[in-house]
Amino acid sequence: MNLKDSLDSLRGFWEEFSKVKTGLVGLAILIVFVLLGLFGQWLVPFPEATKHWLDITYWEDNPQAAPPVWTNWFSAKKGPPSLILTSPKVEKTSTDNGMVIQTSTFDFKDNYDLPPRDLIVRLGGNGPIPTKIAIFRPDGSGGEIWRDQLQLSPDQPTRVSLAHSAASGVIDFIRSANENLAFSMDPTLIKPVTLMFSQIDPDMVNSPKPMKGPYKIVVTQLVPSTDYKADIPTIGLSGYVAGILGTDKMKRDIFTGIILGIKWALIIGILTSVISVVVGVLLGIIAAYFGGAVDWVLTRLYELIYLLPVLPFLIVVSAIFKPSIWTLILLICLFFWTGSFKTVYSMALQIKEETFVEASKALGSGSWRIIVKHISPILLPYSFASMALSIPAIIVYEASVSLLGLGDSTIVSWGQILQAALTNGAVINNLWWWVIPPGLAIALMGMSFAFLGTALDKILHPKLKTR
Amino acid sequence: MPSPENSHAGAKTPIALELKNLRKEFHVHRGKTIIKAVDGISFSLKRGEILGLVGESGCGKTTTGKLVMRLLKPSSGSIIVDGEDTTAESANSKESDFAYRRRVQMIFQDPYASMNPHFKIRDVLEEPLLIHKVGSTKTERTEMISEVMRKVKMTPVEEFLDRHPHMLSGGQRQRVATARTLILRPEIIVADEPVSMIDLSTRAEILQLMKTIQQEMELSFIYITHDISTARYFTDRIAVMYLGRIVEIGTQDEVIDDPKHPYTKALIQAVCEPVSGRVGIMRELEIKGEIPSAANIPSGCRFHPRCPYATKECSEQPEPELIDVGGGHEQACRRWKEI
């Protein structure tokens, strides 16, 4: 068939296809997925995520288990999103002995009902440098909350996490307001950053009330000499809410994970379905056409595999052999070819009896010519529909296997994300943004293929009749 | 003009096809029932002749056609084409089968079903060329295709080549089917009810076309039909079949105007014609009962349960072979002189 014919039949096909609304919906969703899968790399806030999914240092600056940013819309209590505070007001004052005091003042207006989770100060330099950090609150209270001599390096910034390091410092400035209160606080049990942003009252540990207003965070460094290159620090505010879909307990941005998972869902789904349908169709035609012993062997094989329960088998094999994703795909194919086999078998049996097949034999056609030229083209439409319809199940199988922790841990798949969620108690802790997006994504992609497949089936099915 | 090589060399014998005692049995129900579809047929087809195989359903005419086409393997007997016994062991190889198919072609009853609906007419006609590797370039093949299309009067050729079968009328499809049989220049064509699914007003057109082509190309035709009236119009000789055997064979004038076998007489009695004065007048039918199953063939002369002239001997004595009743006209009733 030349190009013109292909275009014509494609156009005709499109006309019919566009009449089935669900098919269009399915196609639209699929196109969105594909585009996101292809270009998602540039959309996500964490482009290197695939390589670093299991690397905790990559995610350091994220808040842990933070709900998505837009939840602020629905919450009575709004929390700050993650920000990076840059461009502080820098003052340099020289001291008598040739050192410079570098003061960087960061302004931060807190109008939120909930405090951020952490303040992370990133500093760079080359060598030792005494540093202190102070915070000044809207009501005038505040003061130094941390000081130390840091070893800075020019290649890698040093992080100072106030949530981890500022406990005693915070207690200090609380002491100046309420001595007894400060005395009752245990530095290992309090949340320094929460307290920093809350009003000082006796109940502040258990039910902190936010102190809203302008805050100043001052980082003071004693630069030892003029050769010392002290970078202007930045402060990462680890928000209460973060990201389009929040973060998980390992601080990973879930939105990134979902986008990255698209690629794998598509690969697994499409590859598996194409391989299994092609194999099923071929074997079905061969069994139907040649009959006899070939038919007997293939049908018994079909019956055997058809009766095996897929998931338990996959679980057992995965548990023993810990396969990579490619091996898993192959395993699923081993089961899925049976789906199209039987239907194709009965259709091929029918087609085999058609007069035009007899006519072709009368002309001297060999078996392969009949299979390739006469039988297969009629089954092609069904094959496409079949492929589309088997993808949802395949995606779910992979997710189930991953869910049980038996999947390929080197890839980011939605099943993996779900697995992490459940093992880390996402449900118990009400971290719904960890559980729902991957589940929804699986369902959506499955649904889009199901719609597509049903639409294809609806259009192409009548044409399965050869008259 | 390029033409496919004839697969046989030398002068052609005057008898294009000869069947000798051909039998075909089907074993059904795990071999418990044996259906004798063709139960000992012998006839010869002269070169350039049209022989009609006429009979009702179950008489074995279609099975005979398929045996000649090698779509079925005979249970016993021989098929001799151009002097060669094609049913001999030596002739059973794939190559000989392949070569055979160039010489014997078939036109099927249903003009729509005999073509793959996804194929274009061009593809339908190119298929035999591709299978037998005739015509090495696309241009050569297109020329051959155009030639046969012109032969069956499907012009302008380009208008039809890119169409699919469902875009043509029944008559047009049957022309294409005819063209398909011609493109390899066969010797023998088996036509199985070629016009029974076509409108009345187009039938004669197709039959006339086939006859013209047959005479031009010196083809030998086997014309299978249940409609003895079209056989009258189209054939040279007619063989009447009943329950797997030939009961009468002769020229069409002999068989239709002067039938000798009771079954042939019964068939002719039963045929209606478009003439007035028939309303309210019962048609005289001497024949009794219905066609028995080919699994249960009656003893002696197989027609005896239905024959109005049957005597006790007809059921007891062995089945009569074809008897010559004059000038090549043969029939299989031992009492023919008395009735």
Added chain:
Amino acid sequence: MSETTSTVKPVLEVKDLRLHYFTSKGAVKALDGVSFDLMPGEALGLVGESGCGKTTTGVALLNMPSPPGRIVSGSIVIDGTEIVGMPENELRRTVRWSKISMVFQGAMNCLTPVYTIRKLMVETWKEHAPDASFDAAAIEERMLKYTRRVGLPDHVLGRYPHELSGGMKQRVVIAMALFLEPKLIVMDEPTTALDVIVQAQILNLIKELKRDLGLSYIFITHDLATEAEVADRIMVMYAGKMAELGMSEQIFAAPDAGAASPASHGSPATYGSPATYGSRGPLHPYTQKLLASTPLLRKKVSELAFIPGAPPDLIAPPPGCRFAPRCPFARKKCSEAEPPVVELEPRHLVACWKAMEDPAYAVS
């Protein structure tokens, strides 16, 4: 133009019937203005090729066109009752099978294989009997009466369809059409799928029933030879319209017409003297050609006629006479204006400009 020549009322009156199939490609005008009458005890044959509308007429008479078909306009009066517009329930209870029944094309192959013949007939009774009474004995008696009448042995009632031969199945179907005792039976190609000898047997049966039961028949077929056996009058249809309607003697040659030369086969001059009606033979060119295309068995014909081309597209039929594109006598007028239906001889109606203008057939 009145069909009734006496005080006997026709059992069927069809006036200007139009039935269209509304497909996605447009409305297929399968029946586009057909009118005819049928007297009690008379058999009318509908003859034509595929697409002419004869089967459509049959199903229209029972108001059962297959969707997307619908009767668009016209009237059908059966035994004094107007069918068009009647609600489905009323049709099922009071008209179908009790006033008019039908033997469908290929019906013998559509008998439900899992029911015995008895069960099939009882189901039919339950569906269509006017009074929904179910007296098993009375029904059994009625069934036996008609199965015997069609020549079937009693035990057939207990058999399944696949156990019967083709001829027997067709007899069953005829019995099913008869046993609710309608006045009018429509038969659509009742013998087409049968072997020659069985066909002749069934035709004999139909003739017997016609003689003994005094029923009216509409006999639909594409085969003129079969029509000649049964039909008193014959209506030739083409592309959804009537081409010609005449007595059997007016359409066919008399059996003793002698050696008809091929060219004259079907031409007016060869027909024998008429009985009661004028008999100038078929007047419409289509009928003439159709007759000339039908091969004869007992006369040798060296050349059969055929009509080149194909029937017109019924979604957008050509203007004027629908046969004009294929008619050897067509003139300019024929493709401009549709010829009206005219009675050119007593009881012989034709819709053809040429036939009308031939001085031999002055319009009376």
